[in-house]
Amino acid sequence: MINLTKIVAAILVLLALALGGYAWMLSRQAPAAPPPAAAASGNSPAKAAQVKTFPVVVATKPxxxxxAIPADALRVEQLTINPAGAFQETAPLAGRVPVIDLGEGSPLLEGQLVSGLALRVAEGERAVAVKADEVMGVGNKVQPGDFVDVFLMLKSDSKDIDRSQARLLLSRKRVLAFGSASVDGLPSKTDKNAGAQQQRAEAARxxxxxxxxxxxxxxxxxxxSGRLLLALRNPTDMSEPDPKLFAELPTALQPLAPKPGEPRRPPLEGLDRAQAGVTTADFVTGGKPDSIRTATVVPRTSAPRAEGQRGGGLKVEVIRGDRSETINY
Incomplete structure (x- = not known):
């Protein structure tokens, strides 16, 4: 009986040792479970990689x-979107002009800002289009960015051909566009697919x-009133006519006279001069009142008509410009 008890005890000891060894082997093969804090920190980079941001310029006020956009109305924010035409820096946007109202926090896009030929017009200037052809445009050799003199040809009818005139109208004016080519480097909307060389070869209108x-x-x-002619000039030629040598043309609208005690007002300039305008007669004659006179009838009493003489005894002198003609009535 004692021997049987010893045998069972030995078996149990061996079984316990076997189970302990097996448990130790399992613990060597299974990876250690990370602590909760380590697991949480391991997921953060994955989330950060999924949410990507972009620097975008937005408005800080309406x-x-x-x-013009002031420099202090812009800031760069990190957004999860990167719209097409967005800006990453504020410097290129200072002074630009939006074409629509923009609210606070709105991203600024290139399509929302004024662009094109308008940005090439200096302060106090206006872009004006005139009709062009091969002769007027120096054989189509005029290109955007050139400087030209504008001459005017005023041709009278066949009876007064001696009164035709040609004169320099405007000196050293910049060409912003000629035909479909312009200084902003953009083709016209109708010729977007045409190259610059092909555009210049086409007849400009x-x-x-x-x-x-x-x-x-x-x-x-x-x-x-007449025909314009462009004369191409070297851009380094800075010569221009002296406006002090010629009297200013009178304006179509007369400014108000100063009130008693008020100082004399300076001559009209800029927009005020443009609004005052000029008449065709003053433009053609240079403002001389006697240069072009309407037909004036001056009755003259003559001697009594002789018997059998044709016509009445009244002579009328018709004055046209610097010509006079006497007609018997």
Whole structure:
């Protein structure tokens, strides 16, 4: 009986040792479970990699359309979106002009800002288009960015051909566009797929010039009264006529006279001069009241008509310009 008990005890000891060894082997093969803190920290980089941000310039306050954007109205924010045409820096946007109202926090896009030929017009100038052809455009050799002199040819009818005139109208004016090519490097909307060389080879129908606003009236009257001619000049040639050698043309609208005690007002300039305008007669004659006179009838009493003489005894002198003609009535 004692021997049987010893045998069972030995078996149990051996079984316990076997189970202990097996458990030790299992513990060597299974990876240790990470602590909860380590597991949480391991998931953070994965989440950060999934949420990507982009630097985008946004408005810090409302930006009205048509007004220049101040530098302090912009900031760069990290957004989860990167819209097409967005900006990553604020420097290129200072001074640009939006074409629509932009709210606070709105991303600024290239399509929302004024672009094209308007940005090439200097302050106090206007872009004006005039009709062009091969002769007027120096054989189509005029290119955007050139400087030209604008000459005017005023041709009278066959009876008064001696009163035709040609003169320099505007000097050293910049060409913004000629035909479908322009200084902004963009083709016209109708020729987007055409190359620059092909555009210049086509016959131009218009020329766009940068004109001081007070001279737009003169250019408009000149185009409608006669024929314009562009004379190409070297851009380094800075010579221009002296305006002090010629009297200013009178304006179509007369400014109000100063009130008693008020100082004398300076001559009209810029937009004020443009609004005052100029008449065709003053433009053609240079403002001389006697250069072009309407037909004037001056009755003259003559001696009594002799018997059998044709016509009445009244003679009328008709004056046309510097010519006079006497007609018997």
């Amino acid at each position: 930006l009205p359309a048509g007004l 218009t020329a766009v010039l940068a004109i001081p606003v007070e001279d737009v009236n003169r250019l408009t009257l000149a185009e409608n």
